[in-house]
Amino acid sequence: MEQSYTTKEIQERVDDYISQFKEGYFSPLAMIARLTEEVGELAREVNHHYGEKPKKSTEREKTVEEEIGDCLFVLASFANSLNIDLSATFEQSMSKFETRDKDRWTKK
Template sequence: MEQRKTLQQIQQEVDDYISQFKEGYFSPLAMMARMTEEVGELAREINHYYGEKPKKQEEGEKTIEEELGDVFFIVLCFANSLGISLEEAFHRIMHKFYTRDKDRWTRIEE
């Protein structure tokens, strides 16, 4: 069984991959455009599976998992290019949810 990677290891793997190319990371504006494009492709797949818009016969088969992977990759690239640790960002956002939003939704009774 393959050992699971930490978020830090995943970010490093993406950085190692991108660093082998002279072009390196795209500019923040270009990455924002790319992220928007990838989220749009994810939205399209969600609409095909759960919405009212069936896929055309000539459209290739893609999955929600594949599209989420594309979004994840560009988020990793974006963070790396700006020197942001997604692990630290995750801990900060979870702290916000555990404190500011702790009573925002109805809890499931145990």
């Protein structure tokens, strides 16, 4: 059975995990570096599955879903480390797109 989480639950679960370690959250600069690494891994998987670059025979099989999950974990960690509510920032972004870009694309 698949579990569904709210952004608040995602952030709480990530915080519960990270809070068990003395090191805690990384600095913002280290977080952005980690996020960049994970997005790069996601790009590599997308290129393997949908692009022209086949995997090497020595490369471990990963999935696009796995890499998106890793990006989400790091993004939630980053938000937590800066006391940012992902739900609130998502609402701000969607509001911006729904107003600024409401007539940008061809409606169905």
